[in-house]
Amino acid sequence: MIETSKVKLSSRAAGGAAFLKRESYMLEARSCIVVAVAATALASGCRSAPGYTDRDVDITEADMRARIGFLAADQLEGRGTPSTGLELAASYIRSEFARMGLQAPPGGYVQRYRLAMTEMGADWSLALSRGNRRALLALGTDYWGLPWAAGTVEGDLRFVDAVGRPGMRETGEPTIWVARLSAAVLPREWLAEAADAGAAGLLLVLTAETEALMSHWLEVGETLYELGDVEPSLPAALVTESALAAALERLGLEATTTAGAPAGSGVRARLAADLRAETLAAPNVMGIVRGSDPELAEEFVLLSAHMDGLGVGPPVDGDSIYNGADDNASGTSALLEVAEAVAALERRPKRSIFFLAVSGEERGLLGSSWFVEHPPIRLDRVIANINIDMVGRNWEDTIAVIGKPYSTLGAIVDSVAAAHPELSMTPVGDRWPQENFFFRSDHFNFAREGIPAVFFFNGVHEDYHMPSDEADKIKNGKAARVSRLIFEVAVALANAEQPPGWDDAARARIVEDGR
Numbered sequence: 001m002i003e004t005s006k007v008k009l010s011s012r013a014a015g016g017a018a019f020l021k022r023e024s025y026m027l028e029a030r031s032c033i034v035v036a037v038a039a040t041a042l043a044s045g046c047r048s049a050p051g052y053t054d055r056d057v058d059i060t061e062a063d064m065r066a067r068i069g070f071l072a073a074d075q076l077e078g079r080g081t082p083s084t085g086l087e088l089a090a091s092y093i094r095s096e097f098a099r100m101g102l103q104a105p106p107g108g109y110v111q112r113y114r115l116a117m118t119e120m121g122a123d124w125s126l127a128l129s130r131g132n133r134r135a136l137l138a139l140g141t142d143y144w145g146l147p148w149a150a151g152t153v154e155g156d157l158r159f160v161d162a163v164g165r166p167g168m169r170e171t172g173e174p175t176i177w178v179a180r181l182s183a184a185v186l187p188r189e190w191l192a193e194a195a196d197a198g199a200a201g202l203l204l205v206l207t208a209e210t211e212a213l214m215s216h217w218l219e220v221g222e223t224l225y226e227l228g229d230v231e232p233s234l235p236a237a238l239v240t241e242s243a244l245a246a247a248l249e250r251l252g253l254e255a256t257t258t259a260g261a262p263a264g265s266g267v268r269a270r271l272a273a274d275l276r277a278e279t280l281a282a283p284n285v286m287g288i289v290r291g292s293d294p295e296l297a298e299e300f301v302l303l304s305a306h307m308d309g310l311g312v313g314p315p316v317d318g319d320s321i322y323n324g325a326d327d328n329a330s331g332t333s334a335l336l337e338v339a340e341a342v343a344a345l346e347r348r349p350k351r352s353i354f355f356l357a358v359s360g361e362e363r364g365l366l367g368s369s370w371f372v373e374h375p376p377i378r379l380d381r382v383i384a385n386i387n388i389d390m391v392g393r394n395w396e397d398t399i400a401v402i403g404k405p406y407s408t409l410g411a412i413v414d415s416v417a418a419a420h421p422e423l424s425m426t427p428v429g430d431r432w433p434q435e436n437f438f439f440r441s442d443h444f445n446f447a448r449e450g451i452p453a454v455f456f457f458n459g460v461h462e463d464y465h466m467p468s469d470e471a472d473k474i475k476n477g478k479a480a481r482v483s484r485l486i487f488e489v490a491v492a493l494a495n496a497e498q499p500p501g502w503d504d505a506a507r508a509r510i511v512e513d514g515r
């Protein structure tokens with residue numbers, strides 16, 4: 001909770017504190033007024049004289065504390081995607097961008113994307129029968145539900161061994177397809193095939209080899225979020241080869257028939273799929289500081305940070321709000337502070353700077369995936385992406401910049417840091433290569449599009465993805481200095497003679513192979 005007395009906010013800050021006391025009412029009301037109050041209180045403003053010394057670019061510890069304190073307040077309930085708390089954060093960022101004078105890209109400050117939410121219920125059942133024999137399979141050991149469609153289907157079992165057999169159409173009695181998973185055919189391809197052919201349901205057989213393919217299947221109570229709308233689909237399940245063989249044996253058939261019982265083998269299946277599917281919507285918030293050079297203003301340096309968090313989850317020591325102060329109220333606040341500093345410059349950099357606060361990152365980089373698929377600007381005009389994710393913890397004077405060796409961006413960051421010893425902030429390389437962090441935040445979606453990208457990150461810590469990732473643990477001074485470094489890097493890129501370039505090997509691996 002912001003104890004406004006601690007931040008440098010003026011008496012208007014008291015308004016903010018009063019807001020938090022009335023939180024339950026205000027949240028209901030989604031009151032933008034309150035967001036505006038908090039925002040203006042923070043607007044101590046930046047200066048504009050070129051040649052940016054400390055007294056010019058006023059990104060302070062107090063600013064970071066106030067912004068992180070607001071975004072990570074319990075009232076925003078960890079900013080899960082989607083949620084009321086996330087919408088409040090988005091309104092706050094949008095009104096801040098407008099107050100700072102950032103231009104709205106085509107389509108406006110807010111881009112909304114749809115996501116399909118599928119929650120696995122507990123009332124699944126799967127039974128095979130043949131004549132008066134019946135074999136019940138056990139959920140969670142013999143089979144797992146697939147998050148595709150709810151409903152109960154019953155029909156003849158049809159073993160299908162190849163996709164794309166022309167003319168394969170179900171015309172008679174409802175049938176439930178059985179197909180062995182292989183590396184050649186993805187589960188969704190079988191789904192499309194079965195649906196096209198008019199099957200009523202689908203069982204995918206997990207062999208020992210293919211078990212590795214399915215990295216994770218949903219357990220009861222788990223929820224899956226995917227970009228787009230909930231698509232009409234078929235009830236379906238994953239069944240292990242051994243469980244299917246045992247069931248067929250109990251029905252008096254050879255165990256070896258999992259490869260394909262002859263048609264008319266009289267085996268029927270009944271599958272009850274219990275899941276709740278809904279199409280939801282979530283926001284990305286964007287703003288542009290237009291460049292000063294008539295030509296180069298058509299090129300963009302894109303700064304990004306995810307504003308979402310884990311939301312409300314399993315309680316730990318009685319606390320179920322995953323406040324996400326470091327992950328990623330810190331990065332979102334850095335994005336806002338840099339935007340404010342750039343927007344206040346009298347002499348703007350030559351290129352434009354695009355500020356992007358995405359959501360859905362914790363759900364699988366959803367917001368940034370949607371952005372690169374539906375960009376309001378031409379992506380081939382984006383010369384670099386600087387992503388900011390977790391910059392308020394760990395070392396006092398050091399920040400990791402993941403992706404440095406992959407393009408000349410790394411050298412640019414190092415030279416800017418060297419030119420600003422007053423920030424005492426050392427950018428180091430990836431200290432945890434085994435963690436594959438380059439692939440685990442939003443910049444990866446830009447890198448895959450061929451845009452050189454780096455990501456400012458302080459490493460994980462004991463509060464990472466825990467309810468205890470609270471604002472009072474943030475090193476606001478450090479976060480301010482990291483933000484100041486990012487400001488300098490962004491401006492240097494926006495004024496650079498040449499855009500940054502990829503290291504060829506890295507480009508081949510990340511852009512071509514996406515790995």
Ligand SMILES: [Zn+2]
Binds near residue numbers: 327
């Ligand atoms: Zn994060």
